[in-house]
Amino acid sequence: MSAPSPYKIIVGLGSCGIAAGAKNVYRKIEELLVSTPGAAELHTTSCIGMCFCEPIVEVIAPNGARVIYGELDEKKAAIVVEKHILGGEPVGEYSLDLTSPGSGAYAFSKPQKKIVLRNCGVIDPESIEAYMAKGGYKALGTALKMESKAVIDSVKASGLRGRGGAGFTTGLKWQLAAESQAAEKYIICNADEGDPGAFMDRSVLEGDPHSVIEGMLIAGYAMGATKGYIYCRAEYPLAIHRLKIALSQARDKRFLGENILGSKYSFSISIKEGAGAFVCGEETAMIASIEGRRGMPKRRPPFPTQAGLFGHPTSINNVESFANVPWIIENGAEKFSSIGTEKSKGTKVFALAGKISRGGLVEVPMGTTIKEIVEDIGGGSSTGKPLKAIQMGGPSGGCIPASLFHKRIDYDELTATGAIMGSGGMLVMDETTCMVDVAKFFLKFTQEESCGKCTFCRIGTKRMLEILERITSGHGTADDVTIIENLAGMISKGSLCGLGQTAPNPVLTTLKYFREEYIEHIAQKKCRAGVCKPLIRFNITEDCTGCGACVRVCPIKAITGSKKTVHVIDAQACIKCGRCKLKCAFEAIEIQ
Amino acid sequence: MSSLKLDTKTEANDLIKLFGKSKEQLIPILQEIQKRHGYLPEPLLKELCGLADFSEAELFGVATFYSQFRFTPRGRHPLKVCTGTACHIAGATAIVEALQDELQIKVGETSQDGEFSLETVACLGCCSLAPVLMVRDEAIGQLDPLQMKKTLSRITEQKT
Numbered sequence: 144m145s146a147p148s149p150y151k152i153i154v155g156l157g158s159c160g161i162a163a164g165a166k167n168v169y170r171k172i173e174e175l176l177v178s179t180p181g182a183a184e185l186h187t188t189s190c191i192g193m194c195f196c197e198p199i200v201e202v203i204a205p206n207g208a209r210v211i212y213g214e215l216d217e218k219k220a221a222i223v224v225e226k227h228i229l230g231g232e233p234v235g236e237y238s239l240d241l242t243s244p245g246s247g248a249y250a251f252s253k254p255q256k257k258i259v260l261r262n263c264g265v266i267d268p269e270s271i272e273a274y275m276a277k278g279g280y281k282a283l284g285t286a287l288k289m290e291s292k293a294v295i296d297s298v299k300a301s302g303l304r305g306r307g308g309a310g311f312t313t314g315l316k317w318q319l320a321a322e323s324q325a326a327e328k329y330i331i332c333n334a335d336e337g338d339p340g341a342f343m344d345r346s347v348l349e350g351d352p353h354s355v356i357e358g359m360l361i362a363g364y365a366m367g368a369t370k371g372y373i374y375c376r377a378e379y380p381l382a383i384h385r386l387k388i389a390l391s392q393a394r395d396k397r398f399l400g401e402n403i404l405g406s407k408y409s410f411s412i413s414i415k416e417g418a419g420a421f422v423c424g425e426e427t428a429m430i431a432s433i434e435g436r437r438g439m440p441k442r443r444p445p446f447p448t449q450a451g452l453f454g455h456p457t458s459i460n461n462v463e464s465f466a467n468v469p470w471i472i473e474n475g476a477e478k479f480s481s482i483g484t485e486k487s488k489g490t491k492v493f494a495l496a497g498k499i500s501r502g503g504l505v506e507v508p509m510g511t512t513i514k515e516i517v518e519d520i521g522g523g524s525s526t527g528k529p530l531k532a533i534q535m536g537g538p539s540g541g542c543i544p545a546s547l548f549h550k551r552i553d554y555d556e557l558t559a560t561g562a563i564m565g566s567g568g569m570l571v572m573d574e575t576t577c578m579v580d581v582a583k584f585f586l587k588f589t590q591e592e593s594c595g596k597c598t599f600c601r602i603g604t605k606r607m608l609e610i611l612e613r614i615t616s617g618h619g620t621a622d623d624v625t626i627i628e629n630l631a632g633m634i635s636k637g638s639l640c641g642l643g644q645t646a647p648n649p650v651l652t653t654l655k656y657f658r659e660e661y662i663e664h665i666a667q668k669k670c671r672a673g674v675c676k677p678l679i680r681f682n683i684t685e686d687c688t689g690c691g692a693c694v695r696v697c698p699i700k701a702i703t704g705s706k707k708t709v710h711v712i713d714a715q716a717c718i719k720c721g722r723c724k725l726k727c728a729f730e731a732i733e734i735q
Numbered sequence: 736m737s738s739l740k741l742d743t744k745t746e747a748n749d750l751i752k753l754f755g756k757s758k759e760q761l762i763p764i765l766q767e768i769q770k771r772h773g774y775l776p777e778p779l780l781k782e783l784c785g786l787a788d789f790s791e792a793e794l795f796g797v798a799t800f801y802s803q804f805r806f807t808p809r810g811r812h813p814l815k816v817c818t819g820t821a822c823h824i825a826g827a828t829a830i831v832e833a834l835q836d837e838l839q840i841k842v843g844e845t846s847q848d849g850e851f852s853l854e855t856v857a858c859l860g861c862c863s864l865a866p867v868l869m870v871r872d873e874a875i876g877q878l879d880p881l882q883m884k885k886t887l888s889r890i891t892e893q894k895t
Contacts, residue, residue, distance in 0.1 A: 159861045162876035194863030339819030342860030377766075377803055378859055380872040418762055418801035421857065435761040435789070437800040496821040496862035503863055534820065570820050570862075584823050588857065594800075696881055698836050720832055725881055 150183035150228050151203040155264060157190030157349050158381050159342075164216060165198035171217040172200075175224045183228050189350030189385075191264025192504035193251060194496075196239060199264075202227055213239045213248070251501045251520050256482065258490050259343075259466045260506045263350030268385050271392035274353040280398055282469035286361045287406045294365040295321060298468065300476035302488030307333055307424075307461035308536060308565045309641070310487075310554040313468075316458050319448040321366040323456035328368035330359055331429065331452065331459040334375040334382070337421040338537025339588065341568035343492040344462035346504050348375065348382035351466065352389035356412060358465030360398065361472060363410045366458060371410065374429055376417040386414055421538075421592035425640045426451075426459045428594065439594045440640035461566070463492055483509030487553040491564070497533075497571035500525045507552065514548040517571060528573045532656070536565025538585045538592075539645035541652025542578065561652040563645075577674035578657040579664050583611040585649035589642060599637030603630055604646050611650070615675040619665035624654065673734035676719045683710050686731035693723035693732065747782035756787040761797055765804055773809045810845045810852035812890050815869040819858030825865035826880065831855060833880040837887060850891065 154160075154169045169187070176183055183202075191199060196213030200220065203209050210233045212223055219237050226232050240246035244253075257263075266273040274280070286294050299314030320328060332355060336344040347355060359371045375383050390412055393399045401409045415433050422428045423438040430452050432438040451457025467489060471479045480488045487509040493516065496502045500522030507516060513533060517523065524530050532542045541562035543550065550556055554564050572581065590604040607630050610623050631647030638644045654661060663669045670678040683693075689707040694700075701717045704710030712723070724732040750767065754760040764783065768775055775798060784791040798804045814834065818827045831842060834853055838846045845852040861867045864876025870890050878886065 158859070158874055159864055159876070162861045162864045162867055162874035166873075197864070336860065337857065339823075339858035340821050340862055341858070342862055345860040378856060378869075416763070416766060417803075418766065419803035419856075420801050432762065433759070435758040435797070436793075437796055494860075494862055496865065497824060537820070568820070568862075570824070572824060576824050581820075581824070584820065592857075720880075721826075721829055722833070722880055725829075725879075 149181060150205060151186060152183050152228070153186045153188050153201040153203070155189065155191055155197065155199040155201075156187045157264075157346060158379075159190055159194045160197045160199065161381075163194075163197035167217055168198045168200065168215050168220045171220045172224060175221060179229060183224075186267055187269075188264050188266065189268050190346045190504060192260060192346070192506075193239075193248065193501075194503035195251075195501040196248070199239075202233070204231075211239045211241065211248075212237045247501055247522060250522065251503070251505075254511070254515060254520055255506050256490050256508050257506050258470050258479075259347060259354075259463050259492050260350070260504065261470065262354065263346055263504075266351070268350050268352060269388050271353060271389065271396060274351070278473065279353050279469070280357055280396075282472035283357050283360050283398060284404055286364055286472050287404055287408060291321070291365050291367065294361060294472070297476045298365070298471060301471045301479040302476075302483070302486075303464065303467055303471065303479065304487065304554060305461055306463035306467070306491070306566065308338075308539065308563060310564060313460060313464050316448060316460065317362060317366050319446070320368070320456045320458040323449050325456050327370070327453075327455045328366060329452045329455055329457040330363050330366075330368045330371040331433070331457060332359055332371065332373040332465055333424065333426075333429065333459050333461045334373055334379075335417050335424045335429065336376060336379075336462070336566065337424045338539075338566055338568050340494065340496060340534070340537055340570045341566050342494045343504060343567045345379050345382050347462050347466050347492075348379065349385055352382075352386050353393065354466045354469055355386075355462055356389055356393055356399070358460075358468035359412060360403070360410055361468050362458065362460065362465065364408050366456075368458070369410060371412040372415050372433055372452070373412060374415045374417060374423070374433060377419060383414060383416060390414070420594075421588070422594045422640070422642050425642060428640070429459065430457065437594070439596050440642075442639060463567070484551060484553045484556075486555055487564075491552055491567060493567045493569045495521050495569050495571070498525050498528075498530070498573040498576070499523070499571040509553055510551050512549055512551050513543065516552070516569065517548060521571065524571075524573050526573050526575065528575060530571060530573050531576060532572050532578070534562075534570040534572065534581065534649070535568065536563040536648070537568050538589045539563060539641060539648055540565045540568075541648045542572075542581065542656060543652075544656040561648065561655055563648070575672050575674070577615075577670050577672035578653040578660045579611065579615055579670075580672070580674045582650045582653045583608065583615055586611060586646070589646040593642065593646075597638045597640075597643055599634045600639075600643030600646060603634040603637070604643075606630060607634070607647070607650065614661065614664045615670070616677040617664070617668045617675075619661075621665065623665060624658075624661055628654070679719065680714055680735045681712050681717055681719060681721070681724065682733050682735050683712055684731050684733055685709060686729050688729055688731070690728075692726050692728065696722045696726045698722065743776075743778050743782050746779060747786055750783065751786050758787075758789045758793070761787075761789050761794065762801070765794075765798055769804060773813075774805045774807055777806065808845065810850050812850060812870050813852045813854065814890075815854050815856045815859070817857075817859040817861070817865070817867045817869070818855045819860075819862065819865075821862035821865040822858075822867055827855075827866045829880040830866050830868065830878050830883075833883040834887075837883045851887070
């Protein structure tokens with residue numbers, strides 16, 4: 144007689160879940176289960192994408208019924224164990240409602256179509272068996288039975304374009320590398336997700352590393368490569384950890400190594416950890432970094448597909464591009480190309496963050512409008528204040544104003560707005576975000592990350608940043624805007640690589656759509672969002688109850704007043720750190 | 736003094752044995768040194784150049800190019816405050832300022848008792864939980880500039 148199969152408890156342990164406290168929840172459940180051995184099996188998975196309700200725990204009953212709990216802490220987890228695991232009664236108030244229209248979790252999940260994220264948050268990323276049980280590595284077998292050219296044709300026919308940002312046709316890149324004659328060829332997986340505000344690739348690597356490895360194996364077969372590198376940024380320790388596990392499992396199962404699946408195809412993969420340089424996301428800089436040099440871009444041609452890593456033909460593709468490949472091979476190019484718009488096929492993963500109610504990882508068919516993503520899936524503004532814009536494409540991209548939220552997710556349609564598809568960061572901004580400050584933020588980033596090779600990028604971005612600093616500190620002059628526009632043109636034309644060429648984009652798009660904010664900063668010395676410190680002043684209103692809470696948090700003791708009377712801020716001394724405003728329970732502190 | 740020198744020599748040899756001496760291994764070697772020591776000790780770097788296929792100029796060129804590498808020791812709890820886009824608009828500057836006040840150090844410095852060092856990083860990829868900071872391999876999200884003292888003591892408790 145066998146014991147009844149116990150409950151399964153699955154805790155989401157992606158980086159974001161851990162940051163929200165999922166490890167404590169995991170430990171608590173583990174501790175509680177010690178006293179009731181055999182009641183439940185404890186498992187882990189990665190990010191399911193619903194970052195807005197982390198930590199997330201899924202409970203599967205012996206009869207297969209699934210309940211997903213959100214926003215758990217140790218206390219709530221203990222209640223779930225007591226009532227659901229031991230008592231058999233799901234705890235309705237903590238569970239996420241994924242089935243009734245009207246619930247947030249339903250609105251977030253329903254419009255999504257998961258191809259890249261098919262296994263994320265579903266399988267245990269540290270188990271190759273779990274991946275294979277979902278059909279993993281079948282596509283590799285299918286591909287190996289095809290002519291290598293047929294594999295390339297299939298990926299070309301699918302219409303898959305590079306998900307790293309620029310949108311070059313993946314199949315065409317493979318074909319160019321395949322046509323280059325050489326004894327050795329390389330594949331590099333670009334996992335140097337450097338755009339601040341983007342975390343799609345991290346989630347895929349943490350949640351489904353085998354799909355990326357399988358994609359690389361198929362690519363290697365298609366173009367005749369023997370060796371692959373995964374270049375992953377050092378800020379993603381969990382992703383690197385899980386990749387290492389996945390690679391060793393794939394070697395044990397002989398998906399990697401000599402004569403894979405009994406064929407003549409041999410392929411190996413190593414991980415290269417980045418060392419903190421944004422420019423290494425650029426192909427030729429990445430190659431230099433893998434070769435052990437300073438990551439500085441080179442002139443193209445020759446393109447990497449002709450002469451890349453160690454001088455050999457090399458195809459560099461992004462994590463998300465690779466994760467699409469096994470799905471395309473298994474389901475057919477036609478099925479993939481039936482999704483999306485005329486020139487942008489398949490789905491796109493976005494990292495939705497900022498002033499949004501439901502932030503997280505979303506995968507939508509190409510052609511979905513920005514409005515659908517921001518309002519339907521994301522639930523609109525999290526602050527109650529109207530949304531102003533979204534930023535796409537990080538430091539190379541731009542801001543799209545709310546008036547253009549009807550635009551569709553499509554490479555060309557987005558480029559026409561001045562922004563770019565980018566790798567998938569989508570940052571939502573409301574009225575409390577200053578657009579000049581956002582432009583300054585990105586420019587500061589590119590200026591710091593410029594490798595210094597091209598004069599226009601190295602010095603041009605510095606001069607431009609100085610002007611923006613002048614404007615945000617209230618010293619802007621009337622012709623500053625014209626100077627910026629002139630400089631922008633020169634930086635784009637005079638830079639060798641994408642970093643420099645696109646560096647002015649955040650400034651140009653904010654100037655295009657939010658010019659009046661620049662003018663206000665310059666002419667009226669006013670920051671309407673209340674962000675630029677030299678242009679604002681904190682003031683205590685009549686609503687002050689004289690509780691003294693602000694006095695205690697003020698780091699420079701600039702607030703005075705006797706108990707139960709309206710307090711006063713010494714405007715001369717105030718350093719505008721904003722801690723008093725955060726602390727005040729009566730909303731009695733305003734920004735002027 | 737002499738024993739330190741011997742250790743440096745042994746360690747350099749050990750690293751070359753582990754990684755090989757090709758230039759391709761330069762960055763992994765530096766990463767390993769930093770993992771062991773928390774920074775790149777100069778005597779060890781110089782010792783390495785004599786043994787490997789890269790010159791001192793090449794080594795220092797690479798070590799100064801990448802922001803990960805540092806030439807001074809870090810605190811026992813290295814704090815990396817994310818100043819990526821999402822964290823920036825969620826108030827990362829206020830977090831950095833609060834930490835500077837609390838620890839009485841500036842970004843790039845280590846506290847006098849050697850407990851904490853403070854750095855900023857471009858993006859940790861936990862944007863939905865902004866503002867975020869990372870201590871070693873673990874991210875802490877939804878930071879509140881008014882609760883920095885509590886956050887710091889939580890960090891010291893956890894790691895000791």
